[in-house]
Amino acid sequence: xxxxxxxxxxxxxxxxxxxxxxxxxxxxxxxxxxxxxxxxxxxxxxxxxxxxxxxxxxxxxxxxxxxxxxxxxxxxxxxxxxxxxxxxxxxxxxxxxxxxxxxxxxxxxxxxxxxxxxxxxxxxxxxxxxxxxxxxxxxxxxxxxxxxxxxxxxxxxxxxxxxxxxxxxxxxxxxxxxxxxxxxxxxxxxxxxxxxxxxxxxxxxxxxxxxxxxxxxxxxxxxxxxxxxxxxxxxxxxxxxxxxxxxxxxxxxxxxxxxxxxxxxxxxxxxxxxxxxxxxxxxxxxxxxxxxxxxxxxxxxxxxxxxxxxxxx
Numbered sequence: 001x002x003x004x005x006x007x008x009x010x011x012x013x014x015x016x017x018x019x020x021x022x023x024x025x026x027x028x029x030x031x032x033x034x035x036x037x038x039x040x041x042x043x044x045x046x047x048x049x050x051x052x053x054x055x056x057x058x059x060x061x062x063x064x065x066x067x068x069x070x071x072x073x074x075x076x077x078x079x080x081x082x083x084x085x086x087x088x089x090x091x092x093x094x095x096x097x098x099x100x101x102x103x104x105x106x107x108x109x110x111x112x113x114x115x116x117x118x119x120x121x122x123x124x125x126x127x128x129x130x131x132x133x134x135x136x137x138x139x140x141x142x143x144x145x146x147x148x149x150x151x152x153x154x155x156x157x158x159x160x161x162x163x164x165x166x167x168x169x170x171x172x173x174x175x176x177x178x179x180x181x182x183x184x185x186x187x188x189x190x191x192x193x194x195x196x197x198x199x200x201x202x203x204x205x206x207x208x209x210x211x212x213x214x215x216x217x218x219x220x221x222x223x224x225x226x227x228x229x230x231x232x233x234x235x236x237x238x239x240x241x242x243x244x245x246x247x248x249x250x251x252x253x254x255x256x257x258x259x260x261x262x263x264x265x266x267x268x269x270x271x272x273x274x275x276x277x278x279x280x281x282x283x284x285x286x287x288x289x290x291x292x293x294x295x296x297x298x299x300x301x302x303x304x305x306x307x308x309x310x311x312x313x
Contacts (some may be wrong), residue, residue, distance in 0.1 A: 018282040019294045019301070026259055027305045029227035033140045033181060040233025040240060042292065043130060043145040057125060059148050062096055062200075062238055065119065069103045072115050078106040088262055096238050098111070100201035113195055120148045126155035134297045136145045137306060140226055141177075142185045145233075145243065147192040152187055169199040171214030182285060188219075188243050205242065212237040219247045223255065228281075230260035231295060235267060235275070244279060261298055262289035 016023035023312050029035035038128040041061035060068055067088065074084040104112050134142070142151055152162040166174045167183045175185045189208075190198035199208050208215070222228070233240040257280055267275075275281040286294040 010022070013120075017300050019286040020261075022302045023259065023282070023284075023297065025096075025257060026227060026229060027302070027309055029256070030138060030302065030306045031309050033138060034226055036141045036143055036222055036228050037134060037137075037139045038228050038230040038233065038243075039134075039142060039146065040230065040237055041143040041146060042232025042234075042295070043144075044148055044150070044232070047109055057122075059120060059122075059125075059146070063091055063094075065200075066091055066096060066103065067101050069112075069115055072111075073103055073106050076111070078108075078111070079103075094238065097202035097205055101195065101203060105202050108214055109255075111275070114197070116192060116195065122235075125150070127151075127157065129297050130299065132157065133303060137299065137303050139183075140181065141183060141222070143222065143228070143243075144185070145189045145240070147190055147198060148216065149192065155185075155223065165191060165193075166213045167191050167194060168199075168208055168215040169194075169197055171212065171218055174218045175214070175221070178218060178225075180254070186222075199242070208242075209245075216247065216299050219243070223247045224257070225256070227256045228258040230258070230281070232260075233260070234262055235260075235271060242285070258284055259284055261286065261295065 006229070026035065026305055029169065041059075043162055044059040044061070068092075070079070070084050070087045074081060079087070086100050087102060107115065125148075127150050131150050134151075135154050135158055137145050144151065152165060156162045164173070164176070164183055165187060167187045174186065176182075187197070189200075190204075192198070199205055230240065260275065261284045262280050264287055265299045267283055267285065272283050284298075286298065288294060
């Protein structure tokens with residue numbers, strides 16, 4: 001595999017490189033506009049400018065978001081301390097859909113919407129260098145489970161109108177964009193601009209899976225016809241698993257190869273084989289350090305190889 005190429009230490013001992021080489025197949029897919037970026041919660045962060053300087057601030061993943069909502073419900077006395085403790089225990093057990101349903105009901109529609117606004121519309125956050133770097137790579141589309149507006153803002157920095165953004169409620173427009181090879185951003189689990197599209201609770205997920213056949217067909221079309229590069233997600237990420245469950249019928253082992261960039265510590269040989277054989281996803285592993293700068297290094301390597309291939313013709 002690509003990431004098994006060896007570097008030699010001065011002592012002669014063989015070691016794995018910190019980041020994997022970009023596969024030629026992935027480079028070709030990007031050059032020919034056949035590659036789609038799947039951006040997970042690890043890319044859901046913004047650049048915050050304060051008096052102390054510039055820093056990156058994470059926007060919460062699904063599990064962390066639910067902790068924030070439970071704490072808010074407890075602080076405002078919509079739930080007792082004992083109820084909050086039980087809900088957090090359920091989160092440890094990964095009962096995300098159940099907790100989301102309970103906390104939304106307890107908060108009520110207005111308080112629930114206000115909480116999401118406070119979290120995902122932080123006016124001090126701007127796109128990070130990673131977002132900007134992604135706009136310099138000619139992906140066919142960006143698919144994300146994040147609710148925030150960082151990608152739209154990043155593409156807007158290029159001096160052009162932000163690309164069209166679709167959710168599961170836009171199946172006809174999404175299918176049209178796919179069939180005509182137009183670039184778009186797909187918010188797989190909703191857009192903060194349209195709160196009725198946010199997939200967070202059990203009810204939301206049921207609606208997505210069972211009442212949106214056109215959307216699921218469009219997702220299948222993406223995974224059948226495009227090479228998907230997963231970045232900023234993990235094998236245990238519930239957001240990723242919901243998407244893969246929605247399109248599992250498209251994985252027959254005969255479609256394009258997909259790739260997932262993730263820390264080496266997250267997968268052993270059995271996981272490598274499972275994701276390759278069952279989902280057609282090749283894992284590209286890196287040695288993660290604080291802040292995961294390896295993600296940006298990989299994207300920069302991909303950008304350079306794509307540019308070189310385009311110039312070469």
